[in-house]
Amino acid sequence: MNAAQAGRFRQALGLLQSGQRAQALSIAETLAGQAPQAADAWQLLGLCLADNGRQAQANAAFERALALLPGNAMVSRNYGVSLARHGKALRRQGQWEAAESVLRKALALSPEQASAWVDLGVVLRFLGRIDEALAAFRRAEGMLDQRGANALEVQNAINGVLADAGRPAEALAGARQLVALHPNHAPAHETLSNLLWENGAELAPGEDPLGEFRAAALAQPDNRALQLAFARTLMAARHAEEALAFLHPLRQREPGNALLDWFVADALDALQQHEQAAPLYAAAARGELGNLPEFLNARARHAFRTRDFALAADCAEKATRLDPRNQESWSHLGTAWRLAGDEREHWLCDYERLVGCVEVAPPPGFGDLTTFLQTLAATLDTMHNAKHEPMNQSVRGGTQTAGLLFGRDDAVIRAAEDALRTAVENWLAALPNDASHPFLSRKQRSVGFVGSWSVRLRSSGRHSNHIHSEGWASSAFYVSLPGSVLESGSESRDGWIQFGQPLEELGLDLSPRRVIQPKPGYLALFPSYMWHGTVPFDARESRLTVAFDMQPKM
Incomplete structure (x- = not known):
């Protein structure tokens, strides 16, 4: 670039840094046209295009710059x-596979980005690739420790x-170590309480899962x-009376706080x-809530x-207008329609x-369905390592596998998926x-799995x-x-699955619509907003299932 063009380059960079994206892009496009052999012009154009939300064109500009300066x-x-x-951005939108691909390329070009390793770890964990997720988080932790930066969130993950x-x-x-070093960090306490809730009977007999958090x-x-966070945990653990007592001094310090009013109302309602x-x-x-x-x-x-x-x-109708994909709102609206005798x-x-109930064909490599089910059960x-049901889940009298089931590096799980x-x-x-x-x-035509587990x-x-708030089906x-x-x-x-009977705590005398x-070998499928549960059973053997939530896949 000549001196005039270099001046325009600095001007565009200044505009970009001050948030004037459109003006910066206009100058960058002109410069790239005037100096097509200047890598800096194409790099600037890539930066401006990305800031203007035109990522595919930004990538092309950066590729041109790298071709000029390999x-x-x-x-x-x-x-x-x-x-x-x-x-x-793709991770936040739930586009997990696309996010992985982009993040891996980002780290191949610039591997020192600790935050990108964290994002990759989050994506891989969501995809169920546990070992890879752990490696990505460890990489980020090492970088942050080396820089003397805060690695709390990574260590908790x-x-x-x-x-x-x-x-x-x-x-x-x-x-335990994280809570001891950072007693003010709420997510670390939540993790510790959840671990003790599910595994404490074996790993910490007699210890109150909420004790450290409470203190x-x-x-x-x-x-x-x-x-x-502690108030939410008390409610999730169905300790509404303690939650109410705990919230009382908070409301005294902050009278009129709508969020605290909501928390107290939930506790009163549970009682x-x-x-x-x-x-x-x-x-x-009456406020923002x-x-x-x-x-x-x-x-x-x-x-x-x-x-x-x-x-x-x-309330349900308004919620479905605000968020047409909110599964709980649709479940409430359907229940209200039923109570009103509304055909909707x-x-x-x-x-x-x-509600579908379909037989699943045995995967390749398994001679018949019985062999597949026996292998999958083993x-x-x-994977059922916990001794107690998860906090704030539907399971009563059983255990649920940790993390995502699908995506693991296991041939039987892959075949089942x-x-x-x-x-x-x-x-x-x-x-x-x-x-x-x-x-x-x-x-x-197909789905993406957004949650998978065994009970x-x-x-x-x-x-x-x-209902399943994170799913579509x-x-x-x-x-x-x-x-x-x-x-x-x-x-x-005994042990049957039932549909259409609302949450027991709502106190509605409504029978199931279908049971x-x-x-074995059959798969029940249904909209995520549909109330469902199971009838208790009496037997020496366990009732073993795989469950998953899905979103439509374009």
């Missing part, structure tokens, strides 16, 4: 940083991944993040003190409990057509199209009625069942 450290670094930002990998003792030791919260009354909860919900609804689907769902639950079905419908309940749920049994995907795709192909329907309107229920175990695949479940009839229905007897 291996140049600055171009490689800036290109890598640009791709890392794009990868982070590592403890979570260790638990996912079936190494709870290591995870627990790491969580820290009481010792740090001004740490608001810690206070709120069936509905009259005291009602004005707090109403007050909170009144436009938050999560709050509207909480108020709808309260309205059901107090038999104010019109209010429940209003059947349009929304259509228990005969939208594999899953090794492929076989189940094929069964899902066949089911989807038979469903009708309906552009006005919240479930059918989003139907595609092992012991005698008297069950799933309480629930959900499932239950029956791996092995007790003889009492296989032999149960229409009278007892299905499970069979």
